Amino acid sequence: MTLIALLLVLVMVVAAVTALLSRSHLTAVVSTSLLSLALTLLFVLLKAPDVAMTEGVVGAGLGSLILAMALSRLALNRGED
Amino acid sequence: MSELVKRVEWTPLLFSVGLGCLLLPLFLALPFGNSPMVAGEMIQQAAQGVQGAVVDSVGAANLVTSVVLAYRGLDTLGELAILFAAATGAGMVLQSGSAALHQNTKMHKHIDSEINLGELFDSAATMLTPLLLLVGVYIILHGHLTPGGGFQGGVVVAVALFLPSWARNGGGQLSHKVISRIEGGAGASFIVIGLVALWQGDPFLTPWLAQGELGELFSAGTLPLLYLMVGLKVGAELAALLKYLAIDEQVQS
Numbered sequence: 242m243t244l245i246a247l248l249l250v251l252v253m254v255v256a257a258v259t260a261l262l263s264r265s266h267l268t269a270v271v272s273t274s275l276l277s278l279a280l281t282l283l284f285v286l287l288k289a290p291d292v293a294m295t296e297g298v299v300g301a302g303l304g305s306l307i308l309a310m311a312l313s314r315l316a317l318n319r320g321e322d
Numbered sequence: 323m324s325e326l327v328k329r330v331e332w333t334p335l336l337f338s339v340g341l342g343c344l345l346l347p348l349f350l351a352l353p354f355g356n357s358p359m360v361a362g363e364m365i366q367q368a369a370q371g372v373q374g375a376v377v378d379s380v381g382a383a384n385l386v387t388s389v390v391l392a393y394r395g396l397d398t399l400g401e402l403a404i405l406f407a408a409a410t411g412a413g414m415v416l417q418s419g420s421a422a423l424h425q426n427t428k429m430h431k432h433i434d435s436e437i438n439l440g441e442l443f444d445s446a447a448t449m450l451t452p453l454l455l456l457v458g459v460y461i462i463l464h465g466h467l468t469p470g471g472g473f474q475g476g477v478v479v480a481v482a483l484f485l486p487s488w489a490r491n492g493g494g495q496l497s498h499k500v501i502s503r504i505e506g507g508a509g510a511s512f513i514v515i516g517l518v519a520l521w522q523g524d525p526f527l528t529p530w531l532a533q534g535e536l537g538e539l540f541s542a543g544t545l546p547l548l549y550l551m552v553g554l555k556v557g558a559e560l561a562a563l564l565k566y567l568a569i570d571e572q573v574q575s
Contacts (some may be wrong), residue, residue, distance in 0.1 A: 290469035298477045310567040
C-alpha cells in the first residue's frame, strides 16, 4: 500500500518534470495526462472515490483532450518545439 | 525476428505494462460486485457523528452528494454558473475565429471536407460510444447512492456524444440548437426546483420530494433530479465546446 503510493508519487513527479522540460508539446500534454492518471490512482488508494472520479474524468480525460485539440488547432502537434 | 523487434514501439508497450501493474493491486482491493458499495467508507466513518442527522434530513446514501446538493446547493449553482461563463467565453472566441477561417477557406477553396482518422479510431469510437453513454448515465443517476454524480457523468456523456461524429467528419453532427435547448432547460429546471423549496417555506434548494428508503434508486427527495439537471447541463456545455474546437480543426486542415 505505502509502496504503491510511493511509486505513484514518483510517477507523478517524473511526469511533471517531463511536462516542464520536454521540447515537444505533445509529450508535455501526454505527461500532464499521465500525472492526472497517477493522481487518480492515488485518490482511489486514499479512498476518496468522488475526487478520484472527477480527477480521472476531467484531469486525465477531458483536460488532455482539450489541450490536444488546442495543439492541433494551433498546428503545434507536429513540430519539435 | 530482428525486423519485428525493430517495428515494435517499446515506449507505449512499457507504459501499458507499468500502468497495468499499478492498476492491478488497486482493483484487486476493490470489493467489486458486493452490495452495498463500501467505497468511501472512510468519509462515512469520519462523519459518523453527523451521519445520523444527515440521513434523517436528506436521505442520500452518498454523504458527499447530500453536502454538495443539499447543504451546499447554492455553491453548486455558483459552480454551474462559473462553468457556463467559461464555456460561453471559449465558445464565443472559437466561433468568431472559425467564422473568419470559414470565409478565408471559402475564398481559397482548399478545404478538405473528409478527415480520415483511421479505421482503428473509427471502430473504437463506434464500440465505445454506447458503453461510455451507459457509464455516464449510470454515474449521473446513481449520484446520490455511489461516488460520482452530475459533473463526472456529464463529462463522460459529453465525450461519448462527441466521439463518433469526431471520428467520422470532424464533429459537425451535433445540432447546436438541440444542445443549447437542453442546456438552458436543465439550468432553468435546477433553479425552479430550488425555488419550489423556497415557495414551500424552506431555504433555497432544500430537498422537497419524498425521501423514500435509504439506498434505493428513487430516494433522497429531489437530489437525483438535481443531479440529472447538473449532468445534462455539464454534458451539453462540454459537448458544444468540443464541437467548436473540432470544427476549427476541420476548417483549418
